[in-house]
Amino acid sequence: MATETSAALQAEINRLQLEVSSLKAQQGTEQITVGNYLLARLEQLGVTSMFGVPGDFNLGFLDLVEDHPTINWVGNCNELNAAYAADGYARVKENSIGVITTTFGVGELSATNGIAGAFSEMVPVLHLVGVPSTPQQASKPMLHHTLGDGRFDAYEKAAKQFTFSQANLRDKNDAAAEIDRVLMDCITVARPVYISLPTDLVHTKISSTRLRIPLTRSLPLNDPQVESFVLGQIVKLFEEAKGDALVLVDACTIRHDVREELNDFLKKTGFPVYAAPMGKTAVDENYERYGGIYLGAISRPEIKEKVEAAKLVLSVGAVMSDYNTGNFSYNIPTKRTIELHSDHTRVQYAAFPDIGMKQLIPKLTERLVSYHTNASKLPVPKFISEIPREGDATITHMWLWPRMATFFKPKDVIVTETGTYNDCSSTSNFGIQDVALPEKSVLLSQVLWGSIGWSVGSLLGASIAAREVGLGRTILFVGDGSLQLTVQELSVMLRVGVKPIIFLINNSGYTVERYIHGKGRKYNDIINWGWTNLFKVFGDPDGKLSRTYTVRTKDDLSKLLEDKTFASADKIQLVEVMMDKLDAPRALKMQAELSGTTNAYAAVSSPVTVA
Known part of the structure; x- marks a missing residue:
């Protein structure tokens, strides 16, 4: 403090x-x-x-x-x-x-x-x-x-x-x-x-x-009298809930640099913690009190039950967008919610401007440490995802993401293509939500804006930054549709010497859009490129700087993931993963159904009236 x-x-x-x-x-x-x-x-x-x-x-x-x-x-x-x-x-x-x-x-x-x-x-x-x-x-x-x-x-x-x-x-x-x-x-x-x-x-x-004189990112001090009142109100709600509370973290925890304060709060109080999709990796996903991703109606049943049954939810840095809340399907009443933000605080129905969480959380930690013994006994479902046993050799999303979880390492930087727009790789943004990522790993996704092709350019910047700060491998999951929009940056990656691993999900078009509307429509199709030849075109004709692969079966992919040379990421590598065009993760199918209902495309035209 x-x-x-x-x-x-x-x-x-x-x-x-x-x-x-x-x-x-x-x-x-x-x-x-x-x-x-x-x-x-x-x-x-x-x-x-x-x-x-x-x-x-x-x-x-x-x-x-x-x-x-x-x-x-x-x-x-x-x-x-x-x-x-x-x-x-x-x-x-x-x-x-x-x-x-x-x-x-x-x-x-x-x-x-x-x-x-x-x-x-x-x-x-x-x-x-x-x-x-x-x-x-x-x-x-x-x-x-x-x-x-x-x-x-x-x-x-x-x-x-x-x-x-x-x-x-x-x-x-x-x-x-x-x-x-x-x-x-x-x-x-x-x-x-x-x-x-x-x-x-x-x-x-x-x-x-x-x-x-250096520029500083520190915010103005909270008004001490208002802050004291807000702390008192929050503590009172914890007392009324008898410690039956949990923490829900979101994007602004990361964006506004409060992870250190939050992790200290979690360690000293023992409350269970869950994350919204945009808040994934804000908390170590191997932390014993971490329960996984809450996404409203799209959540895993055990997660949905725990979050929505809590008597009090401390929401940290929430971004209440459609794709971050399961199409606004959160079932947490305002009267059971405390919201901490960078520039204001909400306690149930009351708003307190200019009371920021950066300074508030350490003081709240001091007031709530006494709950540790009871809070640490609140059950938290284990956030694990077992690899399913499927008889078919075809690579499916249900199998792919738990299998990929065994490939990830601490300090990996993982980039997933947007889950909110018309690309098959949107499946990656949803698929990654159901698996736990290693300690100190970083996940980059663009859930709110959802611009197709963002992940490829972002991968370049992320790879350079990871190299500068000493993080590990950079790994991209992108679809064929997205990569076609921003593919040119592969040439820049070759030139600057970064060595990401790119998993290209080849399922012949815009799978998300197929589920939302137009499953058999031509506008959701794309032409297939010669993906494994891209690096030759973009500046590595002899293959000295890159490697490419095509995998069609579970065994093909597993053997590649277990290859030490591949896993070492000593060159830029592209893996073309062949998948069925109508296969998609569980969460994506549910979100697409909700989005299609919300969009409510009608097959009838409205009558024209003239005033």
Whole structure:
């Protein structure tokens, strides 16, 4: 508790010092270019890789990046993939951010879908855009990459819809302060931000004084009186429930950096803990008090029973989206729920703004440690998934995911394709939910935004970040439909030397959509590619950097998984896993049925009325 208070106080001191530095900035004797000032701040934030595509309005800045001693330029095949890569990088390299650099107009708009996904999923990403010079923006000539109507601000207006804050650098006198403001927002609220850098400001000299004061991600202190009242209300509810309570963790536990506080709470209080899909790996899934994934009506029966029967649920960092709640099928009454969030707390029906969980959880731990003896006796179902004995040699989802669980190792970074859009690989996002992952493993999935192809670009960023922070193998599960959208990034993976293992689920099209609507429709079909030849096309004609495999039976896959050379991940590897196009995990079938009912496509047309 004292540590959190000290951090918050130091953050406020740093903020005030930055304000004083702004007033003195023009008097500073040490000079630095605007471009290098930005790079210095990124270096302080732990950024060592930058993604993007070169364009004539950012080339001067990219010279600085290429010459930088610690920040590496990772060029991508297109801006959308670069945004996905920055997203994956930020998810794995915690307490840092992802950075994508694009050019004005055509480049930044191409990246927008990836930036919007990062906003939706609360991932800290900086979108840096090289833009025309300040004189050109003032005179508004008909430049290339413009709309031809003089609206040079159209793109930044669009960016405001998908980023938390923006800095449109125009004046060298406030450039440093604006850069700091936006980067502080990025690291404290865990959302994308936007900076436009004109070509003529890149090499303009400014004071470096502000760089002496580090940016901080600590949030303001909770109001002590309100916090004390909230703690009292929460403790009262635990007393009324007589300790019959459990914890349900979700995405914001990870995004807002409270896992350490939460794990201390769980250890000292002994309460059972479950996770929503977006919160998977927030808690060690081999922890004896961990019971698995709660997904409303789609949950395993034993999990559903325990969660919904608890007298009190402490929800930590919830994201109540459709695919994260079993199509809104949670059966936990508000009167039995306490919600902890990064910037507010809800106790039953009452909301308390600005009471954040980062500072609240340690204090709550102190108040509830006395429940450990009784709480640790509350039964928790074992979260295991046995490999079924199936007579058929065909690889099925029911068999695949428990079998894959035996292949995973501690510190693996596992990326699964979105479970919310029209791709066969959505099966991976649902299939992985039913198996326990090893200690210190990291799962990346895009449950809320659900952009098809996200996982491939994300894998690139995740692989680079995992290499930088000392994590283990990176493993991707992706379908044929998804990989067709963003396949170009395999060439970048070869170039930068990352060595992921890619399991390509080949089931001939968009399986999720088949279950939701149109099982036999042609729009859910795709053409089959020569998947095992991809690396030859993308830069490894002799197979020195890569290996590919096709497996058609359970025995084929098991033998490969048991091969030590394959498991060592010494090269980038792609495994084409042949599966039936209508096979899918249990949870996906249930979710698809719920989604189809919600969408309620009708075969009749509505009458047209004229007013």
